[in-house]
Amino acid sequence: MKETKLLTLDDARRIAAAAEAEATKNGWAVSIAVCDGGGHALWLQRMDGAPLMSAQVAPEKARTSVLTGKPSKAFEDMVNNGRFAALAMPVSPLEGGEPIVYDSRVIGAVGVSGVKAGEDAQIARAGVAALT
Numbered sequence: 001m002k003e004t005k006l007l008t009l010d011d012a013r014r015i016a017a018a019a020e021a022e023a024t025k026n027g028w029a030v031s032i033a034v035c036d037g038g039g040h041a042l043w044l045q046r047m048d049g050a051p052l053m054s055a056q057v058a059p060e061k062a063r064t065s066v067l068t069g070k071p072s073k074a075f076e077d078m079v080n081n082g083r084f085a086a087l088a089m090p091v092s093p094l095e096g097g098e099p100i101v102y103d104s105r106v107i108g109a110v111g112v113s114g115v116k117a118g119e120d121a122q123i124a125r126a127g128v129a130a131l132t
Helices: 009-025 054-068 073-080 084-088 118-128
Strands: 031-036 040-044 098-101 106-112
Touching: 009 031, 009 040, 009 106, 009 118, 031 054, 031 118, 040 054, 040 098, 054 073, 054 098, 073 084, 073 118, 098 118, 106 118
Parallel strands: none
Antiparallel strands: 031 040, 031 106, 098 106
8 A cells, every 4th residue: 555645625725825826916817726636626716807617627627637647738738739639538638737746646736727828827836836
């Protein structure tokens, strides 16, 4: 048996607060999702003014990162480079999901949606950085 760390609700709050601070600093209204190591939602918030759809997209970006251990941008890049078969995978091929890696294991992820793809990822990375 392997031992692994698990995200707590307090961890999710800290991650979300850091992500929200990054979004607020830049004047961006987004949805922020934090998933545990199984891809299950621990946290979801939609900031005032964030697009309605972002509350559905953000958790899917986080889930994609948990299940694959990669930033969701990897799948967006696949599609943009002509690998359209990636659209059949059960992932969200949109940048903005970032895995949370601890001791070489994916223990969760952050997904952000609501602004430009690179900005979503910037916010997600700020959330991940709050934990490491």
